[in-house]
Amino acid sequence: MKFSPLIDELIDAFKVLPGVGPKSAQRMAFQLLERNRSGALKLSQILHDAMEHVQHCGSCRTFTEAEICEICSSAKRAESRQLCVVESPQDIVAIEQTAEFKGRYFVLMGHLSPIDGIGPNEIGLHILDKRLASNAYDEVILATNPTVEGEATAHYIAQMCKSYDLQATRIAHGVPVGGELEYIDGNTLSHAFSGRRSL
Amino acid sequence: MKFSPLIDELIDAFKVLPGVGPKSAQRMAFQLLERNRSGALKLSQILHDAMEHVQHCGSCRTFTEAEICEICSSAKRAESRQLCVVESPQDIVAIEQTAEFKGRYFVLMGHLSPIDGIGPNEIGLHILDKRLASNAYDEVILATNPTVEGEATAHYIAQMCKSYDLQATRIAHGVPVGGELEYIDGNTLSHAFSGRRSL
Ligand SMILES: [Zn+2]
Ligand SMILES: [Zn+2]
Numbered sequence: 219m220k221f222s223p224l225i226d227e228l229i230d231a232f233k234v235l236p237g238v239g240p241k242s243a244q245r246m247a248f249q250l251l252e253r254n255r256s257g258a259l260k261l262s263q264i265l266h267d268a269m270e271h272v273q274h275c276g277s278c279r280t281f282t283e284a285e286i287c288e289i290c291s292s293a294k295r296a297e298s299r300q301l302c303v304v305e306s307p308q309d310i311v312a313i314e315q316t317a318e319f320k321g322r323y324f325v326l327m328g329h330l331s332p333i334d335g336i337g338p339n340e341i342g343l344h345i346l347d348k349r350l351a352s353n354a355y356d357e358v359i360l361a362t363n364p365t366v367e368g369e370a371t372a373h374y375i376a377q378m379c380k381s382y383d384l385q386a387t388r389i390a391h392g393v394p395v396g397g398e399l400e401y402i403d404g405n406t407l408s409h410a411f412s413g414r415r416s417l
Numbered sequence: 418m419k420f421s422p423l424i425d426e427l428i429d430a431f432k433v434l435p436g437v438g439p440k441s442a443q444r445m446a447f448q449l450l451e452r453n454r455s456g457a458l459k460l461s462q463i464l465h466d467a468m469e470h471v472q473h474c475g476s477c478r479t480f481t482e483a484e485i486c487e488i489c490s491s492a493k494r495a496e497s498r499q500l501c502v503v504e505s506p507q508d509i510v511a512i513e514q515t516a517e518f519k520g521r522y523f524v525l526m527g528h529l530s531p532i533d534g535i536g537p538n539e540i541g542l543h544i545l546d547k548r549l550a551s552n553a554y555d556e557v558i559l560a561t562n563p564t565v566e567g568e569a570t571a572h573y574i575a576q577m578c579k580s581y582d583l584q585a586t587r588i589a590h591g592v593p594v595g596g597e598l599e600y601i602d603g604n605t606l607s608h609a610f611s612g613r614r615s616l
Contacts, residue, residue, distance in 0.1 A: 220510050222481040228467040234456035235434075236448045242436060247467070248507065249435045251480055252526070255468045257433035262464040268427040268446070269454045269461070281450055282421040308447065311419050327451070 225251075277349075279342050280307045280325040295322050299356040301349065303375055305329055305363055313361065321359075324349065329367040330374060341371070343378065350382045357385045364391050364409075424450075476548075478541050479506045479524040494521050498555040500548065502574055504528055504562055512560065520558075523548065528566040529573060540570070542577065549581045556584045563590050563608075 220226055225247060232243035250258040274280070275287035282288075289295055289310070300321030304310060310323050326341040338344065350358070358379050362368035372388055379386035392410035393402050402410075419425055424446060431442035449457040473479065474486035481487075488494055488509070499520030503509060509522050525540040537543065549557070557578050561567035571587055578585035591609035592601055601609075 221506060222471070222483065222486065224463070224467050224471060224482045225480060225506075228463050231456075231460040231463045234449065234453050234460055235445050237441060237444075244507070245436070246434050248480075248505075250433065250464075250468065251471055254433055257430075258464055258468045261430040261433055262461045262468070264423070264427050264430045265449075265457055265461040265464070268423050269449065269457045272421070272423055272450055281424060281447075283423045284421065287421065306447070307420060307424075308443070 274327070275325075278323045278325055279327055279345065280310060280323065290322060295320065296354075298322070299354065300359060301355045301357070302359040302361050303346070303372075304361045305368065305371075309361065319359070326362070326371065329362060329365075329371040331367050338374070343375070346375070347378060350378060350384060355384060357387060360386060360388045364406075473526070474524075477522045477524055478526055478544065479509060479522065489521060494519065495553075497521070498553065499558060500554045500556070501558045501560050502545070502571075503560045504567065504570075508560065518558070525561070525570065528561060528564075528570040530566050537573070542574070545574070546577060549577060549583060554583060556586060559585060559587045563605075 221229070228247045229240070229243045232238055232246050233240070238246070268283075271283040272281050273283070275282045275284070275290055277286050277290040280287050280289075284291075298321035300319070301324055302313065302319055302321060303324045303326065304313070305326050305328060307325055310325065313319055313323075324342075324346050326343075328336055328341050330336060330338070330341060349355075358375070360372040360375055362372045376386040376388075390413055391406065392413055393399065393406065399407070420428070427446045428439070428442045431437050431445050432439070437445070467482075470482040471480050472482070474481045474483070474489055476485050476489040479486050479488075483490075497520035499518070500523055501512065501518055501520060502523045502525065503512070504525050504527060506524055509524065512518055512522075523541075523545050525542075527535055527540050529535060529537070529540060548554075557574070559571040559574055561571045575585040575587075589612055590605065591612055592598065592605065598606070
């Protein structure tokens with residue numbers, strides 16, 4: 219024991235947070251005790267509520283406390299016959315910020331990774347399969363990450379689309395806008411070349 | 418709104434933690450939702466309990482959920498007629514780890530800082546005064562930080578001790594053990610010279 223039993227427990231509990239070691243955990247405990255007990259009580263309450271009530275959207279699998287998330291509930295969104303497949307809820311936010319896409323999403327909550335025991339069912343592809351079969355879409359945009367696992371996952375889903383005669387497209391890889399060629403990795407650069415278009 | 422209302426609230430609530438900005442708050446929320454809900458619920462519970470029950474020790478002012486902290490409750494500690502004055506509960510832990518001191522503590526929970534409106538009462542010197550008057554001590558060791566405010570606070574308390582004919586001592590400043598002279602700041606080095614002792 220270093221401090222009182224309850225303070226030691228609090229410091230220890232903070233270590234569940236990513237990037238928080240013993241020193242930051244101790245700083246968090248004392249800063250809240252000394253300066254912001256009401257903020258800490260609010261965090262305690264919301265943390266409890268979120269862990270109890272946030273589940274997966276019944277339609278797209280993103281995190282939400284509602285049965286069906288806001289995007290999936292929107293009638294306007296249903297008019298678009300496009301479905302965008304992403305790895306995480308954070309990817310939806312990034313795409314929404316571009317205002318480029320007006321369709322619906324499907325969130326894998328990960329990617330295929332056989333080594334880690336993550337197969338099709340673990341990323342909800344049995345649920346995606348039902349949506350593909352629903353005849354609600356003309357195009358499935360595969361927006362998984364441009365990593366080895368993300369590419370493999372995209373190809374797996376493209377095969378699923380084929381069996382329903384659904385067009386599957388992959389977002390373009392290339393030089394980021396504003397990026398300088400000399401700082402771009404070779405893999406990205408070769409994608410940029412092979413994906414070149416006439417002007 | 419970026420995510421669902423509850424998730425947005427959770428991300429926002431994490432920002433009460435020191436050193437946590439929007440990006441880390443978002444990472445914390447999703448990591449707990451995806452991988453450690455039981456750890457998060459435990460953090461929520463302990464955070465609540467600590468904010469509700471941790472108060473100041475009635476004797477030394479350190480943080481504790483007990484009326485009187487463990488050190489102040491120890492009969493063995495009372496045998497020593499030394500009192501060590503520190504700025505924070507963390508300082509007690511540092512001193513306890515040296516096993517150098519066997520007396521009791523008084524925790525200021527800060528230092529005198531007139532500019533910030535922190536005067537003698539704000540750091541509990543009216544409570545310390547009663548302890549000095551109790552005739553329980555032969556020596557008061559001033560272990561405030563070697564900063565301008567820490568020094569000023571030590572001198573103020575030394576004056577209080579004088580009125581009770583109590584010996585006040587200040588911990589030594591000098592070159593840290595294992596430190597290399599060339600990397601020590603000039604102020605510390607002049608303390609090391611003026612505090613030199615014959616061998
Ligand atoms: Zn949804
Ligand atoms: Zn105490």
